[in-house]
Amino acid sequence: MSDLYGEILLDHYRLPRNKGQLVGETLSVEGKNPLCGDELTLHLKLDGDRVSDISFEGNGCAISMASASMLTEDLKGRSLAEVQRRIEQFRSFIRDGKEPDGEPLDDISALAGVAQLPVRVKCATLAWTTMEQGLLQVKQS
Amino acid sequence: MLLGRDVRKDFPILNVKVNGKPLVYLDSAASSQKPNAVLESYCRFCEQRYSNVHRGIHTLGEAATGDYEAARGSIAEFIQAPALEGVIFTRGTPESINLVAHSYGKKFVKHGQSIVLTPMEHHANLVPWQLVAKFVGAELRFIPMKSDGTLDLAEARKLIDKTTAMVAVTHASNVLGTINPVGEIVELAHKVGAKAVIDGAQAVPHMPVNLREMNPDFYSFSGHKMLGPTGIGVLYGRPEILNDMDPFLTGGEMIREVYLDHATWNDLPYKFEAGTPAIAEAIGLHAAVRYLQEIGMERIAQMDHYLTTHALEKLASEPDIALYGPLSQRGAVTSFNVKGIHPHDLAALLDREGIAIRAGHHCCQPLMRWLDVQATARASFYLYNTADDVAALIEGVRTARKVLA
Numbered sequence: 439m440s441d442l443y444g445e446i447l448l449d450h451y452r453l454p455r456n457k458g459q460l461v462g463e464t465l466s467v468e469g470k471n472p473l474c475g476d477e478l479t480l481h482l483k484l485d486g487d488r489v490s491d492i493s494f495e496g497n498g499c500a501i502s503m504a505s506a507s508m509l510t511e512d513l514k515g516r517s518l519a520e521v522q523r524r525i526e527q528f529r530s531f532i533r534d535g536k537e538p539d540g541e542p543l544d545d546i547s548a549l550a551g552v553a554q555l556p557v558r559v560k561c562a563t564l565a566w567t568t569m570e571q572g573l574l575q576v577k578q579s
Numbered sequence: 580m581l582l583g584r585d586v587r588k589d590f591p592i593l594n595v596k597v598n599g600k601p602l603v604y605l606d607s608a609a610s611s612q613k614p615n616a617v618l619e620s621y622c623r624f625c626e627q628r629y630s631n632v633h634r635g636i637h638t639l640g641e642a643a644t645g646d647y648e649a650a651r652g653s654i655a656e657f658i659q660a661p662a663l664e665g666v667i668f669t670r671g672t673p674e675s676i677n678l679v680a681h682s683y684g685k686k687f688v689k690h691g692q693s694i695v696l697t698p699m700e701h702h703a704n705l706v707p708w709q710l711v712a713k714f715v716g717a718e719l720r721f722i723p724m725k726s727d728g729t730l731d732l733a734e735a736r737k738l739i740d741k742t743t744a745m746v747a748v749t750h751a752s753n754v755l756g757t758i759n760p761v762g763e764i765v766e767l768a769h770k771v772g773a774k775a776v777i778d779g780a781q782a783v784p785h786m787p788v789n790l791r792e793m794n795p796d797f798y799s800f801s802g803h804k805m806l807g808p809t810g811i812g813v814l815y816g817r818p819e820i821l822n823d824m825d826p827f828l829t830g831g832e833m834i835r836e837v838y839l840d841h842a843t844w845n846d847l848p849y850k851f852e853a854g855t856p857a858i859a860e861a862i863g864l865h866a867a868v869r870y871l872q873e874i875g876m877e878r879i880a881q882m883d884h885y886l887t888t889h890a891l892e893k894l895a896s897e898p899d900i901a902l903y904g905p906l907s908q909r910g911a912v913t914s915f916n917v918k919g920i921h922p923h924d925l926a927a928l929l930d931r932e933g934i935a936i937r938a939g940h941h942c943c944q945p946l947m948r949w950l951d952v953q954a955t956a957r958a959s960f961y962l963y964n965t966a967d968d969v970a971a972l973i974e975g976v977r978t979a980r981k982v983l984a
Contacts, residue, residue, distance in 0.1 A: 442927065443924075443928060443931075443982055443983075451983065473939070474921075474953070476921075497953075499921035500921065500924045555927075558923070561923065
């Protein structure tokens, strides 16, 4: 089993990217894993159909928080359609541990070990399912 | 206090390496490991004496029935059950409590009566009563806890009143380690004519239990937490109450006469054992009881106490650790949190060192809210643990802190 608590993951946990509130946000979305107590809020600023800025706040295990940090770094500047595609790529990566064709996952690859730990999958996916909720809200509004 | 080291050779799994490290198993409150005596007894029964029970007119049928009933007898003696016919085999504690909730609670608790519980109950001794309360229109009341995690008995005396139909309390908390004064609580229940249901899942594996003295109306526990197999547990119920109850599950074995439009019930305890029971598991549990008796429950309780006290002292001397539960009168669990480390991360990092602990809400979400935490880490001990295991835990906590700092 590859070591989940590797340097890249720990770096995102210790020095989270884009953590905090977001001045002038378009919307914020909350996500929770009630069974482990992970809590997360994503703040999104939209410019047309582009995520021009993104940040997160939350409390939880190292995996859920590092994954949220990676998400903000990866999705900032992307169009909503790209965000949707990225969420799907992340899902299949966590399920099978396989990198998507085309654009590499970069730091997110550090979560590969989660695929072998079913109980931690929901920690790693919290930020991404929360982001998907955000997309739904944008579509509905 | 060499009990731990002396018995380790009896548990083959303790030779297993986890992530390249010797296993340090500190999760017995979730489920205990099995000694050779239990494994061999289970296998020998399946290899040489297995058949269904109470049915076949053949040699193996007689052998299996004899072994199965001998297990019941031995378990009855182990818990000092006042009546053999009150000892019912179930799949485990939740089924035992659900049986009481369904067959007693829904029939005999009346609208407007109260069911008294505690905030430290495992979901298995809380949710069945929520359903009963909703079904009959009863009120749920909770005996408050003092800040050290013990029950406030003065408040219990006020809460348990003439409206109370049932009092359901855990014998020992799986999170706080609190050992509740169940004898007194049974007395309070009986004084107002209520029935007392005691969850003994964390008590029977770890201390002498004497139901004659305690005098509860119902008492339940699980085999897998006391060195036995999974899928076997026990409900003790007072026969006169069990006789008034309707069956829980219906099917084979529990029946006497069946017509197209009605049926009559078998005698106790078979009335509550529908279908083919967990026969080999009962035989395995019998072996577990024999093994525990040979060592002696007093001695096991002393060893648990020594290890728990030792672990609490060692954890308390580490920086930034929150400990939960009372300091005395407690069972073999230590729940704690390391500041700045989510218990799931702690458990995963300890696992890298071969150390198995539990992390999470321990099926006690209301208690987590009472403690104002989302989750805790929990190290729990049993007769095969030693002070070396505690030392490994402390070292593992230090390593985890370094990794995540």
